[in-house]
Amino acid sequence: xxxxxxxxxxxSYFPDPKGDDDYALRRMEHVWEDGGAYALLGPSGCGxxxxxxxxxxxLPPSHGQVLFDGxxxxxxxxxxRNIAQVFQFPVIYDxxxxxxxLAFPLRNRGIAEKTVDARVREIAGMLDLNGKLKHKARxxxxxEKQTISLGRGLVRDDVAAILFDEPLTVIDxxxxxxxxxxxxxxxxxxxxxxxxxxxxQVEALTFADKVVVMYGGKVVQLGTPQDLFENPAHTFVGYxxxxxxxxxxxxxxxxxxxxxxxxxxxxxxxxxxxxxxxxGAVELGIRPxxxxxxxxxxxxxxxxxxxxxxxxxxxxxxxxxxxRFGNAEMKVKIGEDQMISAHSGVLRFPTEWTxxxxxxHLVA
Amino acid sequence: xxKITNNKAWFLVLPVFLIVAISAIIPLMTVVNYSVQxxxxxxxxxxxxxxxxxxxxxxxxxxxxLVRQIIYTGSILAIEIPLGIAIALxxxxxGWGVSACMVLLALPLLIPWNVVGTIWQIFGRADIGLGGYVxxxxxxxxxxxxxxxDAWITVVVMDVxxxxxxVVLLCYAGLRSIPDAYxxxxxxxxxxxxxxxxxxxxxxxxxxxVIGVLLRFMDSFMIYTEPFVLTGxxxxxxxxxxxxxxxxxxxxxxxxxxxxxxxxxxFLIILLVCWVFYxxxxxxGKREEQ
Numbered sequence: 001x002x003x004x005x006x007x008x009x010x011x012s013y014f015p016d017p018k019g020d021d022d023y024a025l026r027r028m029e030h031v032w033e034d035g036g037a038y039a040l041l042g043p044s045g046c047g048x049x050x051x052x053x054x055x056x057x058x059l060p061p062s063h064g065q066v067l068f069d070g071x072x073x074x075x076x077x078x079x080x081r082n083i084a085q086v087f088q089f090p091v092i093y094d095x096x097x098x099x100x101x102l103a104f105p106l107r108n109r110g111i112a113e114k115t116v117d118a119r120v121r122e123i124a125g126m127l128d129l130n131g132k133l134k135h136k137a138r139x140x141x142x143x144e145k146q147t148i149s150l151g152r153g154l155v156r157d158d159v160a161a162i163l164f165d166e167p168l169t170v171i172d173x174x175x176x177x178x179x180x181x182x183x184x185x186x187x188x189x190x191x192x193x194x195x196x197x198x199x200x201q202v203e204a205l206t207f208a209d210k211v212v213v214m215y216g217g218k219v220v221q222l223g224t225p226q227d228l229f230e231n232p233a234h235t236f237v238g239y240x241x242x243x244x245x246x247x248x249x250x251x252x253x254x255x256x257x258x259x260x261x262x263x264x265x266x267x268x269x270x271x272x273x274x275x276x277x278x279x280g281a282v283e284l285g286i287r288p289x290x291x292x293x294x295x296x297x298x299x300x301x302x303x304x305x306x307x308x309x310x311x312x313x314x315x316x317x318x319x320x321x322x323x324r325f326g327n328a329e330m331k332v333k334i335g336e337d338q339m340i341s342a343h344s345g346v347l348r349f350p351t352e353w354t355x356x357x358x359x360x361h362l363v364a
Numbered sequence: 365x366x367k368i369t370n371n372k373a374w375f376l377v378l379p380v381f382l383i384v385a386i387s388a389i390i391p392l393m394t395v396v397n398y399s400v401q402x403x404x405x406x407x408x409x410x411x412x413x414x415x416x417x418x419x420x421x422x423x424x425x426x427x428x429x430l431v432r433q434i435i436y437t438g439s440i441l442a443i444e445i446p447l448g449i450a451i452a453l454x455x456x457x458x459g460w461g462v463s464a465c466m467v468l469l470a471l472p473l474l475i476p477w478n479v480v481g482t483i484w485q486i487f488g489r490a491d492i493g494l495g496g497y498v499x500x501x502x503x504x505x506x507x508x509x510x511x512x513x514d515a516w517i518t519v520v521v522m523d524v525x526x527x528x529x530x531v532v533l534l535c536y537a538g539l540r541s542i543p544d545a546y547x548x549x550x551x552x553x554x555x556x557x558x559x560x561x562x563x564x565x566x567x568x569x570x571x572x573x574v575i576g577v578l579l580r581f582m583d584s585f586m587i588y589t590e591p592f593v594l595t596g597x598x599x600x601x602x603x604x605x606x607x608x609x610x611x612x613x614x615x616x617x618x619x620x621x622x623x624x625x626x627x628x629x630x631f632l633i634i635l636l637v638c639w640v641f642y643x644x645x646x647x648x649g650k651r652e653e654q
Contacts, residue, residue, distance in 0.1 A: 058548050078552045091549040093563040104563075108554035152553065 002068040002160035004032040009064035026218045035191040039208035047217040085163040086153040090145035092137045099133040161193040235360045247330045251284040261326025271364045280359025288333040290353035295345040304346035398624035416625035429609040437584045448531025469529040481593025484522045512602035534576045538569035
């Protein structure tokens, strides 16, 4: 197990990159702790698979270094880095039995057959493959094949890191849950360094201790699931994490408050001080969970903004109300038991959850 | 579920039935007809039962031709299949080299068969042929029209030159269908080159190889044109294979009865070998799955 340092790392698929746009991966500097479970989260084409392949050694980076436990491995091939990787689609040695498939990475390294047997049975036990060990891999379903691929990734106990490239894409939803829990269990038990690429926020948030959110070739935030939820460092994180995502609206700052289409939202001195030094377009962001919507006809407008309620969606456990004031639209998450009959209400913004962004980056 | 019966459907299969009848069934039945009769002229014919079959089965020259045929087909399969796999493995996977190699490989397949024979006939001659001349200059005595061994080597090399490309193209198609992730995973699993071949490439090529072996078997077992042009079956009878012997019997000596009987046996041999091979390979695949 190893700590992974990414030093001044960047990658471009062009031989002679000019501007920032030529880089699939912008310059980054990170330390990933030994034994951590990291999820690389981002939309398609954000560079997460590029980053994973650089860590695994399948792709040599055009700039910078990758260090495992302080040792430079940038130019080493995957087999010399001592890592394991699980791919998006099952990779199975068709003609072998399930047992031989699991034993393959160990046998290739000349490990004694007794140790191999013990390891294979342990991993097969964890993944519920015990009953299938003697079967040929060829005849199994996609779920089982991918489970075997996972097993081959987990079977070696001396690896520096285990890398997962969207491994649960082909698995059906129920088994996805089961396997994700197994992976988490295995991580808690063996504490390997795990890096898990996914575009599914639920997968990332449930699997990882630390989530690395990527956008346009950049790491826009590296933090715990709670950080990402409460303090999105970038409007993309706000929008990408959460369902529905954060409400983000352009605003002006004046007189200790934010103004959206002539409506005043009170802010604290902390907000105003932080924003005074920032440049670029200012946006206000707040999660639908933190807004409160008051539909009581007698409610005063004091400390809130009168809004029109455009629609209410009932999702079973909660409701999402879409509200509108001026040109701004805000989604509000409200309890299942809150009845909404009126077409208007008062929207309140708790100051501690109201965030300000300048040029898409969090200022306060 | 209730099936709807509509006898009009028979009319719809009638065209297909007619085409198959004219192209396959009627000619085959004509051959069967010949094989059980002794025909002197269109009006004079006798039913002879299985006599022609007996005669053909006891014909020692035909036994010799059959043995030669088996050795020939065996040796070209033993050369072309491994060679084809080896070449397919070394072909480039991307870039301009791919199309260049494809065109080069396809060339021999596009040449008419008797032209192939003519090319090699000239190529192998010691006086005007480049190949024959080079071999002679190396101090090796070589004359395919007089020495049976030389004739054999030339016929086999010619077939390898002509048909290995087919195996290469089939294998290459099989190899191209392997996703990159397989090679990456094997690398990470620490697999040797041999293991990659044995556990990834060979299993993925299996189905195309079955087709390749079947095609090459059938084709070489029926080979006629190229050896006929190159050696005319000689020297002596040393490169006379089954179809050449058959042609000589039917068209040369006009022994239509024995030739028809032999045609049927010939057809059954090819059918039987293909069926056995296919069944064995497919059953092996199924057994593995269980």
